[in-house]
Amino acid sequence: METNDGASRLMTMKQIYNKVEAVVLANGEYPTHPLPSEVLAKAPYVVCCDGAADEYIRRGNIPDAIIGDGDSLSKENMLRYGHLLHRINDQETNDQTKAVNFLLVQGKQRIAILGATGKREDHTLGNISLLIDYMRAGADVRTYTDYSVIIPCRDVCSFACRPKQQISIINFTSRDLHAEGLAYPLSDFTNWWQGTLNECSRTEFTIKAQGEYLVIINY
Amino acid sequence: METNDGASRLMTMKQIYNKVEAVVLANGEYPTHPLPSEVLAKAPYVVCCDGAADEYIRRGNIPDAIIGDGDSLSKENMLRYGHLLHRINDQETNDQTKAVNFLLVQGKQRIAILGATGKREDHTLGNISLLIDYMRAGADVRTYTDYSVIIPCRDVCSFACRPKQQISIINFTSRDLHAEGLAYPLSDFTNWWQGTLNECSRTEFTIKAQGEYLVIINY
Numbered sequence: 001m002e003t004n005d006g007a008s009r010l011m012t013m014k015q016i017y018n019k020v021e022a023v024v025l026a027n028g029e030y031p032t033h034p035l036p037s038e039v040l041a042k043a044p045y046v047v048c049c050d051g052a053a054d055e056y057i058r059r060g061n062i063p064d065a066i067i068g069d070g071d072s073l074s075k076e077n078m079l080r081y082g083h084l085l086h087r088i089n090d091q092e093t094n095d096q097t098k099a100v101n102f103l104l105v106q107g108k109q110r111i112a113i114l115g116a117t118g119k120r121e122d123h124t125l126g127n128i129s130l131l132i133d134y135m136r137a138g139a140d141v142r143t144y145t146d147y148s149v150i151i152p153c154r155d156v157c158s159f160a161c162r163p164k165q166q167i168s169i170i171n172f173t174s175r176d177l178h179a180e181g182l183a184y185p186l187s188d189f190t191n192w193w194q195g196t197l198n199e200c201s202r203t204e205f206t207i208k209a210q211g212e213y214l215v216i217i218n219y
Numbered sequence: 220m221e222t223n224d225g226a227s228r229l230m231t232m233k234q235i236y237n238k239v240e241a242v243v244l245a246n247g248e249y250p251t252h253p254l255p256s257e258v259l260a261k262a263p264y265v266v267c268c269d270g271a272a273d274e275y276i277r278r279g280n281i282p283d284a285i286i287g288d289g290d291s292l293s294k295e296n297m298l299r300y301g302h303l304l305h306r307i308n309d310q311e312t313n314d315q316t317k318a319v320n321f322l323l324v325q326g327k328q329r330i331a332i333l334g335a336t337g338k339r340e341d342h343t344l345g346n347i348s349l350l351i352d353y354m355r356a357g358a359d360v361r362t363y364t365d366y367s368v369i370i371p372c373r374d375v376c377s378f379a380c381r382p383k384q385q386i387s388i389i390n391f392t393s394r395d396l397h398a399e400g401l402a403y404p405l406s407d408f409t410n411w412w413q414g415t416l417n418e419c420s421r422t423e424f425t426i427k428a429q430g431e432y433l434v435i436i437n438y
Contacts, residue, residue, distance in 0.1 A: 094416065117343075120366045121336055122387035122435045124343065126412035133410065147339045168341035172410075191352065191391075193345035197313065216341045 021045065022108040024099040025063070026127060027052040027072065029118030029146070035219060036114045036144040043112070047102060049095035052115055053077060053084075067099040096127050100134050100141065113143040132172050132212050148218045156208050159217065161200035166218040169195035174211030181205030240264065240329040243318040244282070245346060246271040246291065248337030248365065254438060255333050255363040262331070266321060268314035271334055272296060272303075286318040315346050319353050319360065332362040351391050351431050367437045375427050378436065380419035385437040388414035393430030400424030 023043035027050055031037050040046070048056050050068030057063070057077055066085045070078055073085070088098040096116060103111055111134075116127040127143070128150055134141045135152040143150040151157075161167065167182060171189040179186050181202040189195045196216075207215065242262035246269060250256050259265070267275050269287025276282070276296055285304045289297055292304070307317040315335060322330055330353070335346040346362070347369055353360045354371040362369040370376075380386065386401060390408040398405045400421045408414045415435075426434065 094412075117340055118337065120385075120437060121343070121347065121364055121369065122367065122385075122389075122415045122437065124336075124340070125347070125389060126387075126415040128340065128344070129411035133412075145340055148341065150340065166339075166341075168345075170341075170344060192348035193313075193352075196341045196345040218339060218341065 019110055020112045021110040022047060022103045022112075024096060024103070024111060024113045024116075025049065025052045025056055026096045026099075026113060026115040028115045028120075028123060028127070030055050031114045031144070031146060033146040033219065035149075036146065039112050039144055040114055045103075045108065047099045049099055049115075053081065057081065065099075065102065067102055068095045094123075094126065094130075097130055097133070100130075100139060101137075104137060104139060109138060109140050111139050111141040113141065114145075116143045117145045128214065129172075131214060135212070148216050151215045151217070152212065153207065153215055154212050155210060156206065157215065158204055158206040159215065160204050161202075161217065163200055163202060165200045167198045167200060167205065168216040168218075169198065169207060170214040170216065171195060172212040172214065174209035174213045177207070177209040177213065179205060179207050238329055239331045241266060241322045241327040241331075243315060243322070243330060243332045243335075244268065244271045244275055245315045245318075245332060245334040246338075247334045247342060247346070249274050250333050250363070250365060252363075252365040252438065254368075255365065258331050258363055259333055264322075264327065266318045268318055268334075272300065276300065284318075284321065286321055287314045313342075313345065313349075316349055316352070319349075319358060320356075323356060323358060328357060328359050330358050330360040332360065333364075335362045336364045347433065348391075350433060354431070367435050370434045370436070371431065372426060372434055373431050374429060375425065376434065377423055377425040378434065379423050380421075380436065382419055382421060384419045386417045386419060386424065387435040387437075388417065388426060389433040389435065390414060391431040391433065393428035393432045396426070396428040396432065398424060398426050 022045040023040055025048045045064045047065045047067055048063040051072030053063050053066045054074050054077055063084060069087055070085050117124040131152040170192050175188050177186040177188055182205050183199045183201045241264040242259055244267045264283045266284045266286055267282040270291030272282050272285045273293050273296055288306055289304050336343040350371040389411050394407050396405040396407055401424050402418045402420045
């Protein structure tokens, strides 16, 4: 199948995350599902957002970098790992974005974000919606949670799936939204819920649109 | 202070939830924070969304109604409480919406939704965004989570707050968005994250806009 970014999208989830260059571990719920846990364990480079470093270190790891103002880092870890802390002074954005920008500057574009959801709902909404901005900045980024992988997309994208796998599409700037391989038809959704609770009807699906949207693939 | 719906908005959180006529207990994370727990304990009428009834019953309660297809209700509860189950056949919407509509038909408009977030992110996004639709249908509805109260608003709304309390504004259809009593200025946000992480500068705040938006007040 032809897509506008070639065959690279049509990979299994495992193939996708094996190509990750760096992980951002944000300060939401620490991953417990086997898939994000494996992404974290295999990551060649890990940037922790401030307090997330505490739990990562407590589990026997050492981050490659810590982003934030150090406010929510324990005193002990501040003493031992303060040299890994990069303070980025920007009131206009959050630690997740600072971490992604820190990686993009180093040329690391294939990024997996973990721990981005599951606590405060405004953090969850903010962190998910920022994926669109990271895509605009050139990142090949996705968020792995304990329930799903969330992928920012533009125009035409295809993914491998299992029949009956639960899929949601959240529209941002797209029009002419339609799909092949999903059970229910898409339209130019104006509210988030309208694209939720779709499901795969085959072993791959393709979204065609003009513009940007998020794909949420539940495991 | 004048607002377009009078003084009723300018209540403390406790005054607000004491006026709730009914609670919808959705099938996300069961509430553990004292505030939603108290809303649930004091509710004069409780509708559970399918499987949420199991945990509610396990804790010694009996729902007034159960909405859903009964698929995720335990066999034991199906036998004992099947007479409370209202099967509403509508593939176009979810159990939370069926429960809200069930209440509106009975004339119960002051509704608190609990358990709407915290598991699958597509459910969280869908359930939060549906608040806008419920407001359009005439409900005076808000969602209480373990972190925040989420309130659908139109045009001008005022709320009591504590200085430094964390507030987020998610724009849906609004233009000319601005605020009094918040630390950072609003604009006509086009992405969700842009209105997050604001904070109260006084003991009340007012949002002025033309159109619809969500206010997230963190406890």
